[in-house]
Amino acid sequence: MSFRKPGFQLGAKEKFFLAIFLIGFFAPLCSMGSSVACAAANFREARSKMVQEIEADVKSTRFFLDREILDPRVMAAIATVPRHEFVPPRQKTLAYLNRPLPIGHGQTISQPYIVAVMTDLLNLSPTGKVLEVGTGSGYQAAVLAELAAEVFTIEIIRPLGEDAGERLARLGYKNVQVRIGDGYYGWKEEAPFDAIVVTAAASHIPPPLIQQLKSGGIMVIPVGTPFMTQQLLLVTKEDEEKTTVRQILPVRFVPLTGKH
Numbered sequence: 427m428s429f430r431k432p433g434f435q436l437g438a439k440e441k442f443f444l445a446i447f448l449i450g451f452f453a454p455l456c457s458m459g460s461s462v463a464c465a466a467a468n469f470r471e472a473r474s475k476m477v478q479e480i481e482a483d484v485k486s487t488r489f490f491l492d493r494e495i496l497d498p499r500v501m502a503a504i505a506t507v508p509r510h511e512f513v514p515p516r517q518k519t520l521a522y523l524n525r526p527l528p529i530g531h532g533q534t535i536s537q538p539y540i541v542a543v544m545t546d547l548l549n550l551s552p553t554g555k556v557l558e559v560g561t562g563s564g565y566q567a568a569v570l571a572e573l574a575a576e577v578f579t580i581e582i583i584r585p586l587g588e589d590a591g592e593r594l595a596r597l598g599y600k601n602v603q604v605r606i607g608d609g610y611y612g613w614k615e616e617a618p619f620d621a622i623v624v625t626a627a628a629s630h631i632p633p634p635l636i637q638q639l640k641s642g643g644i645m646v647i648p649v650g651t652p653f654m655t656q657q658l659l660l661v662t663k664e665d666e667e668k669t670t671v672r673q674i675l676p677v678r679f680v681p682l683t684g685k686h
């Protein structure tokens with residue numbers, strides 16, 4: 427779930443200074459209000475700093491992305507969704523670092539930069555219907571729900587899918603439906619979709635997902651060898667006979683599992 431950029435990892439020393447900076451910056455604000463209001467303000471500030479980091483990463487990867495900035499609607503969605511609600515309690519202080527984080531069961535919530543890029547590539551419309559394979563924490567589904575009319579998301583690990591479903595409902599995301607199952611086969615009853623996003627690395631583009639795309643529909647999927655660097659692919663179903671594939675950038679995702 428991360429774009430591999432040399433020298434981008436924060437070391438222990440940098441993390442320490444970042445923490446000192448954040449405390450120094452937010453402490454005066456907190457002394458003025460209640461602790462709940464203070465926490466909300468802290469998260470808001472941290473989120474807007476994360477948005478700036480994503481914007482800087484987009485600029486530095488413009489040769490891969492073929493653009494300098496992402497759709498402002500996508501960035502507004504990233505600036506809105508409370509990522510701290512989607513990570514385990516002990517990860518909350520790290521929720522707005524621009525990096526993947528563990529969510530249990532050997533899985534991760536993806537790096538915010540990657541979520542933003544993948545969402546941007548989907549070119550969603552407010553009336554659109556989108557399928558996500560790999561619900562995980564539900565964070566990507568929440569970002570999609572800010573931009574499309576209907577979101578369907580499939581998770582193969584039952585406890586993750588159930589937790590994500592409850593979390594999304596608690597946060598008021600009424601346009602998201604979560605299903606437990608193998609997303610390789612898509613969600614036939616709800617097809618066709620305007621867009622499909624796969625958030626785990628596949629060895630190939632799953633034919634059932636191509637079938638479930640509308641003509642003119644877009645799929646974004648990491649394809650390659652598990653536990654190695656994969657290529658993020660932009661797949662466009664031109665019509666029932668023709669599909670085009672464009673490589674976007676190298677990424678590293680957990681594998682797409684299941685019986686296929």
Ligand code: SAM
Nearest residue numbers: 535560561562563565566582609625682683684
């Ligand atoms: N989109 C998630 C989020 O916002 O938190 C992150 C997804 S995580 C990188 C990949 C997820 O794909 C894991 O939760 C994993 O269990 C799930 N997964 C792997 N293979 C799957 C499959 N065949 N069908 C559905 N989900 C799958």
